[in-house]
Amino acid sequence: AQSVTQLGSHVSVSEGALVLLRCNYSSSVPPYLFWYVQYPNQGLQLLLKYTTGATLVKGINGFEAEFKKSETSFHLTKPSAHMSDAAEYFCAVSDTGGGNKLTFGTGTQLKVEL
Amino acid sequence: GAVVSQHPSRVICKSGTSVKIECRSLDFQATTMFWYRQFPKKSLMLMATSNEGSKATYEQGVEKDKFLINHASLTLSTLTVTSAHPEDSSFYICSARAVTPNEQFFGPGTRLTVL
Numbered sequence: 001a002q003s004v005t006q007l008g009s010h011v012s013v014s015e016g017a018l019v020l021l022r023c024n025y026s027s028s029v030p031p032y033l034f035w036y037v038q039y040p041n042q043g044l045q046l047l048l049k050y051t052t053g054a055t056l057v058k059g060i061n062g063f064e065a066e067f068k069k070s071e072t073s074f075h076l077t078k079p080s081a082h083m084s085d086a087a088e089y090f091c092a093v094s095d096t097g098g099g100n101k102l103t104f105g106t107g108t109q110l111k112v113e114l
Numbered sequence: 115g116a117v118v119s120q121h122p123s124r125v126i127c128k129s130g131t132s133v134k135i136e137c138r139s140l141d142f143q144a145t146t147m148f149w150y151r152q153f154p155k156k157s158l159m160l161m162a163t164s165n166e167g168s169k170a171t172y173e174q175g176v177e178k179d180k181f182l183i184n185h186a187s188l189t190l191s192t193l194t195v196t197s198a199h200p201e202d203s204s205f206y207i208c209s210a211r212a213v214t215p216n217e218q219f220f221g222p223g224t225r226l227t228v229l
Contacts, residue, residue, distance in 0.1 A: 004157075009155065036220075041123075041222065042222050042223075043118065043207060043209075043219075043220035043222045043223060044158075044207070044209075044220040046217065049217075090157065090158070099146070099211040099215075099216035099217055099218060100211075100216075101160060101163070102148075102158075102160070102218065104157040104158045104159075105157055106155070106156055106157045107155075107156075107157060
């Protein structure tokens with residue numbers, strides 16, 4: 001069975017500050033890892049994904065995440081927060097790729113303050 | 115590209131009635147669609163996997179007779195909540211799987227409120 005833990009249901013940062021959203025996973029097989037963003041009343045949009053290869057993954061809107069197998073983590077970062085980054089962020093894991101069953105974390109609401 | 119729509123976006127119904135939610139892939143064909151349920155401050159929980167032309171595969175604990183899923187074409191899947199009760203009130207989200215890339219594209223969700 002797979003699981004995802006997102007530490008911090010709410011994170012607040014100042015505009016221009018570093019964004020760090022934490023995600024730890026549990027998987028019995030090499031995982032596929034994903035970060036999705038959900039804006040109010042909208043569906044989920046894929047930010048980035050890790051499948052194989054390079055452990056530092058770059059996504060859209062300046063976000064990136066690093067797969068650390070030893071720590072079973074896949075934290076999401078962005079060097080400088082923008083007001084438009086305020087949204088709900090979900091980490092997800094799959095054992096067979098993004099087109100198949102995804103197990104989601106409980107989400108982190110990011111608030112960006114002036 | 116890769117747009118998925120859901121209809122309706124919001125629905126309010128009386129207890130005991132049935133509600134149908136549509137999920138459409140607008141610009142690609144999807145042999146597989148997924149239905150999720152999202153509770154407040156909770157993650158998305160996969161309810162079922164819908165394959166075009168065959169019966170849906172339900173996750174453990176999901177009542178298949180209550181949540182009827184039909185995937186009659188490569189662009190449309192429907193979820194019918196039968197004899198809805200207040201505890202069925204939730205946010206229902208569908209996704210559609212594209213062949214290339216191997217990725218799910220999510221719809222905007224449907225807010226169901228059962229009175």
